[in-house]
Amino acid sequence: MAKKDKKGKKEKKDKKEKKQEQLIDVKFKRKNIFFFGIGVVLVIIGFILLAIGDIVLAPILLVLGYLVFFPLGILLK
Numbered sequence: 001m002a003k004k005d006k007k008g009k010k011e012k013k014d015k016k017e018k019k020q021e022q023l024i025d026v027k028f029k030r031k032n033i034f035f036f037g038i039g040v041v042l043v044i045i046g047f048i049l050l051a052i053g054d055i056v057l058a059p060i061l062l063v064l065g066y067l068v069f070f071p072l073g074i075l076l077k
Contacts, residue, residue, distance in 0.1 A: 035070075039065045039068075039073060
């Protein structure tokens, strides 16, 4: 009886580990990397403009980079 319980627990544990592996397994395609790249470029340009003193265009680029292109890079399939 005790052997069955251990075997059942082990099988449940194996199934849990497989589910976690599937959730973690994220494959980034060319489109995802492209959107991430655009986001990085916009953020870098935004910080450069912010350092120069442009208070109009810099925040727009930063918001676009952080709130539009980074999430698109993560969410698009």
